[in-house]
Amino acid sequence: MKILSAQQLAEADKSTIDKQQISSNDLMERVATLVFERIHQRLNGAPVPIKIFCGIGNNGGDGLAIARHMIQHGYQVTVYVTNCSKKRSPDFLVNYDRIKDVTNDWPILLSCKEDFPEISSQDIIIDAIFGTGINRALDGWMADLIHYLNESKTFKVAVDMPSGLYANTAHKKEDAILKADHTFTFQTPKLSFFLPETGDNVGTFEVINIGLDPEYMMQVAPLAQVISREAAQNMYQPRKKFTHKGNYGHVLTFAGSKGKMGAAVLSAGAAINAGAGKVTAYIPEDGNVMLQSSLPEVMTLQSEGEDHITDFEHSLKDTVLCIGPGIGTEKDTCSAFAKAVIKQSSPIVIDADGILILAQQPELLKDLPKDSILTPHDGELKQLLGEWKDDYERLEKAQEFSKEHNLILVLKGAHTITVAGSSQYVNDTGNPGMATAGSGDVLSGVIAAFLAQGYDPLTATVFAVYIHGASGDLAAQTYAHEGLKASVISNFIGASILQLFRNPQQPQEPQRTQ
Numbered sequence: 360m361k362i363l364s365a366q367q368l369a370e371a372d373k374s375t376i377d378k379q380q381i382s383s384n385d386l387m388e389r390v391a392t393l394v395f396e397r398i399h400q401r402l403n404g405a406p407v408p409i410k411i412f413c414g415i416g417n418n419g420g421d422g423l424a425i426a427r428h429m430i431q432h433g434y435q436v437t438v439y440v441t442n443c444s445k446k447r448s449p450d451f452l453v454n455y456d457r458i459k460d461v462t463n464d465w466p467i468l469l470s471c472k473e474d475f476p477e478i479s480s481q482d483i484i485i486d487a488i489f490g491t492g493i494n495r496a497l498d499g500w501m502a503d504l505i506h507y508l509n510e511s512k513t514f515k516v517a518v519d520m521p522s523g524l525y526a527n528t529a530h531k532k533e534d535a536i537l538k539a540d541h542t543f544t545f546q547t548p549k550l551s552f553f554l555p556e557t558g559d560n561v562g563t564f565e566v567i568n569i570g571l572d573p574e575y576m577m578q579v580a581p582l583a584q585v586i587s588r589e590a591a592q593n594m595y596q597p598r599k600k601f602t603h604k605g606n607y608g609h610v611l612t613f614a615g616s617k618g619k620m621g622a623a624v625l626s627a628g629a630a631i632n633a634g635a636g637k638v639t640a641y642i643p644e645d646g647n648v649m650l651q652s653s654l655p656e657v658m659t660l661q662s663e664g665e666d667h668i669t670d671f672e673h674s675l676k677d678t679v680l681c682i683g684p685g686i687g688t689e690k691d692t693c694s695a696f697a698k699a700v701i702k703q704s705s706p707i708v709i710d711a712d713g714i715l716i717l718a719q720q721p722e723l724l725k726d727l728p729k730d731s732i733l734t735p736h737d738g739e740l741k742q743l744l745g746e747w748k749d750d751y752e753r754l755e756k757a758q759e760f761s762k763e764h765n766l767i768l769v770l771k772g773a774h775t776i777t778v779a780g781s782s783q784y785v786n787d788t789g790n791p792g793m794a795t796a797g798s799g800d801v802l803s804g805v806i807a808a809f810l811a812q813g814y815d816p817l818t819a820t821v822f823a824v825y826i827h828g829a830s831g832d833l834a835a836q837t838y839a840h841e842g843l844k845a846s847v848i849s850n851f852i853g854a855s856i857l858q859l860f861r862n863p864q865q866p867q868e869p870q871r872t873q
């Protein structure tokens with residue numbers, strides 16, 4: 360699913376009005392009806408007090424139209440209009456008149472702090488103050504209103520976007536942004552929904568398909584794409600009957616050191632669990648018994664170093680190299696790392712200490728095969744890119760780095776983002792239980808396994824990130840977030856691939872919970 364900018368959504372809006380030969384108000388009515396239906400399905404006529412706060416632009420117009428439908432269906436609705444400017448949009452004005460036709464009264468105007476209504480914990484608040492049209496931070500009593508609503512303990516539903524939130528540009532820490540519990544967003548989610556500095560404002564969200572011009576939607580180059588279940592299904596490569604282990608590739612993991620042999624077990628184990636035909640773990644000598652007893656399916660090669668890897672003399676022909684988990688940064692490990700990556704000619708998966716070594720020896724970047732995959736967490740990413748001032752600069756710097764070095768970057772987080780040149784793929788599986796030691800080692804093994812099975816590097820990466828998150832989601836159903844650990848996530852990889860093809864009635868537009 361594409362993520363568009365606020366400006367692109369406005370263009371899509373115009374194109375829809377032209378092509379479908381409807382008025383902008385018809386489109387607003389369509390949107391408001393769809394939102395009303397979703398609310399009505401949940402509330403089912405319940406006599407809860409609902410307070411709808413409307414701005415004076417089209418988001419406010421949506422709010423007025425939603426309010427009208429709710430009133431006509433017997434809901435207890437009070438409508439407030441934030442009278443912050445005389446520049447009311449034409450579609451706001453149409454709906455301002457229409458609601459008066461239904462209630463025989465104008466909505467309540469708010470013009471200063473003293474006008475704020477009392478809010479009880481039983482109320483439901485619907486926020487239709489600002490949507491994608493916001494172009495500067497809220498100030499004065501409008502900012503106070505947002506803080507006032509945020510302080511209330513009541514359930515808050517945002518229309519299109521939580522008011523005050525920008526769709527795709529950075530905020531200052533002090534900006535007033537509504538903290539919604541649920542957001543009904545139109546046509547595409549916004550990039551800010553997925554970024555750590557702003558995503559918490561959105562609560563759970565639902566994307567409502569409002570029927571914007573399909574031709575525009577098809578041709579527009581998105582800011583990023585969310586990997587939907589359907590997209591992941593299309594990436595999957597089923598196995599053919601007359602095949603053998605040689606058809607599914609050979610992964611060589613270069614991982615582990617004294618005290619961190621678990622990283623080697625986890626990355627090699629995940630590569631086997633995700634379908635690599637053969638896996639060899641290259642490890643320090645002392646780790647051999649542990650590795651062989653933990654993973655009977657995995658072969659081992661041992662470095663001369665007893666407690667860390669000190670050398671690398673092996674052939675990498677027809678082998679996918681997965682390098683870095685738990686190797687440490689000893690001098691001889693760094694030289695062995697350099698030998699291995701220089702020797703390799705096909706894309707390499709580089710994780711953890713491997714990324715730190717690259718940051719220390721940036722001259723190695725030019726020796727990495729094109730489309731090699733780096734999987735940094737933010738601490739490792741900072742070693743590579745330096746500090747960033749906000750989430751958007753983090754993405755820009757990652758794109759520049761990816762383009763400059765022809766690499767794929769996997770920016771790990773609640774919504775892991777895979778950056779390949781100017782393209783960005785946002786992952787929507789996974790949960791906070793996966794913030795646990797070794798989870799990244801598992802991911803590196805899964806990416807390597809898909810590469811070994813013949814997926815192209817970008818697909819292998821995006822699909823692995825999806826499946827890794829989906830495995831964590833399935834595992835959490837049995838183990839809870841707290842009980843998740845990396846080996847458990849790894850053991851659910853097969854189940855999550857099966858799950859990908861279950862429930863054919865799954866809705867097209869994903870409904871999701873953060």
Ligand SMILES: NC(=O)C1=CN([C@@H]2O[C@H](COP(=O)(O)OP(=O)(O)OC[C@H]3O[C@@H](n4cnc5c(N)ncnc54)[C@H](O)[C@@H]3O)[C@@H](O)[C@H]2O)[C@@H](O)CC1
Nearest residue numbers: 368372387416417418489490491492493494495496497519
């Ligand atoms: N293409 C779409 O996605 C559609 C969008 N619609 C609605 O239209 C909304 C966008 O409407 P608008 O473009 O009218 O914008 P908004 O309703 O978000 O904002 C309205 C006005 O607020 C002013 N403003 C911006 N920042 C301000 C600030 N800090 N303080 C005070 N005033 C400020 C702007 O000048 C603008 O006139 C969407 O969020 C959505 O709710 C739908 O009605 C129809 C389809």
Ligand SMILES: [K+]
Nearest residue numbers: 486487489520
């Ligand atoms: K809003």
